[in-house]
Amino acid sequence: MSTNKWEEYVRRVVPYIPGEQPQETDVVKLNTNENPYPPAPSVKELLCGFDISKMRLYPAPDADILINSISERYGLKSSQIFVGVGSDDVISMAFMTFFNSDKPILFPDITYSFYDVWADVYHIPYKTCPLKKDFTINPNDYKQENGGIIFPNPNAPTGVLESVDMIEDIVKSNSDSIVMIDEAYIDFGGESCLPLINKYENLLVIQTFSKSRSMAGMRIGFAMGSEKLIKYMNDVKFSVNSYTMNTITQLCGTESMKDEKYFNQTVNKIIATRERSKQRLSELGFKFTDSKSNFIFANPVTKPARYVFEELKKRKIYVRYWNKPIICDYLRISIGTDEEMDKLFTALEEILNG
Ligand code: PMP
Numbered sequence: 001m002s003t004n005k006w007e008e009y010v011r012r013v014v015p016y017i018p019g020e021q022p023q024e025t026d027v028v029k030l031n032t033n034e035n036p037y038p039p040a041p042s043v044k045e046l047l048c049g050f051d052i053s054k055m056r057l058y059p060a061p062d063a064d065i066l067i068n069s070i071s072e073r074y075g076l077k078s079s080q081i082f083v084g085v086g087s088d089d090v091i092s093m094a095f096m097t098f099f100n101s102d103k104p105i106l107f108p109d110i111t112y113s114f115y116d117v118w119a120d121v122y123h124i125p126y127k128t129c130p131l132k133k134d135f136t137i138n139p140n141d142y143k144q145e146n147g148g149i150i151f152p153n154p155n156a157p158t159g160v161l162e163s164v165d166m167i168e169d170i171v172k173s174n175s176d177s178i179v180m181i182d183e184a185y186i187d188f189g190g191e192s193c194l195p196l197i198n199k200y201e202n203l204l205v206i207q208t209f210s211k212s213r214s215m216a217g218m219r220i221g222f223a224m225g226s227e228k229l230i231k232y233m234n235d236v237k238f239s240v241n242s243y244t245m246n247t248i249t250q251l252c253g254t255e256s257m258k259d260e261k262y263f264n265q266t267v268n269k270i271i272a273t274r275e276r277s278k279q280r281l282s283e284l285g286f287k288f289t290d291s292k293s294n295f296i297f298a299n300p301v302t303k304p305a306r307y308v309f310e311e312l313k314k315r316k317i318y319v320r321y322w323n324k325p326i327i328c329d330y331l332r333i334s335i336g337t338d339e340e341m342d343k344l345f346t347a348l349e350e351i352l353n354g
Helices: 005-009 041-048 052-056 064-074 086-098 115-121 139-143 164-172 194-198 227-237 247-258 260-283 305-314 338-353
Strands: 081-084 105-108 126-129 149-152 179-182 203-208 221-224 295-299 331-334
Touching: 041 247, 064 081, 064 221, 064 247, 081 086, 081 227, 086 115, 086 179, 086 203, 086 221, 086 227, 105 115, 115 126, 139 164, 164 179, 164 194, 194 203, 221 227, 260 295, 260 338, 305 331, 305 338
Parallel strands: 105 126, 105 149, 149 179, 179 203
Antiparallel strands: 081 221, 203 221, 295 331
16 A cells, blocks of 8 residues: 555554443443443432533533542542543543653553553653563562653552552652552552552552443543642643533532442442452362452463353353463453353353363
8 A cells, every 4th residue: 555645744553452342232241341230329310310401511621520529538639639531531641741751651561551552642652561470560670760650550451459568669769750550440459559649749549430430431530649740630631622521421420429338339249249259260270360350360271261262252251352472371351240250150161161
């Protein structure tokens, strides 16, 4: 194919590939770490009574109702919170705002596969640091010169949780750059490093409504940090698009944030199912990390992961598989309801022993 002169100036990228969203309804969907339970009941009430004449108006550009509900829940000033359209939007904005030096940013070699895509699209140099054999982070890797640091805690797709002490050590050793901790899965039994934001001006903690609050389809993420960091992020956001989050989303997010009881119930159900699932997986001969997230990263051992993935798909059970070095022996299995997990285990018994 011939290349036009103008194509030299195109911002070319290899995009991130999100997990499959099958359109059939009779599937067991354990491939994108969604929450199997509905959002807080007050979200439904709000939607049923929503006055559509409000759609005439632009949404509140600073999403103040939502920000206030988050600030109340976490005991922060509203000026310490930034909200965006999913944590993908928040992280992308944070990359654009803070990762702006010639030095490489650092993140693990096995991690959320959007980080290298954002680095490429914003022309940010990066260097990956190999995880140890047990998939934990080596903190010394993050003590070299860098233009910023990001990793999820717990990490994805491994589910491995790092300690707050280890993270503090990394933040402390990098006072000249911004350290971002992507806590998309922290609510499923991990300890958040949020308390550290009042001690370290260079730490940004990012969370989402997509997993523990069952609102992946609504697209709400948020970052928490020093007032200075949040101000810098808002300056960039308001230089790109001021009305990113729609009115309904702002209101639904606010309702969800207020219902602590429902949040705890849902999260505890998922944790209980995850622990039961670990038991069943070991009985089936799988090897896996001690996940503290809403998924388990598991190696079937007796049959190739890719084969098991394909056989499950034939039975309309979707899990995630990456044909990539190091992780190609693993399946990432999101935690569904107990019934969904039972269907998975029945299918696995058939595939592995059949
Ligand atoms: N970070 C990690 C580690 C994730 O796995 C995901 C989900 N794909 C995200 C961020 C983004 O989630 P969302 O945009 O739905 O908040």
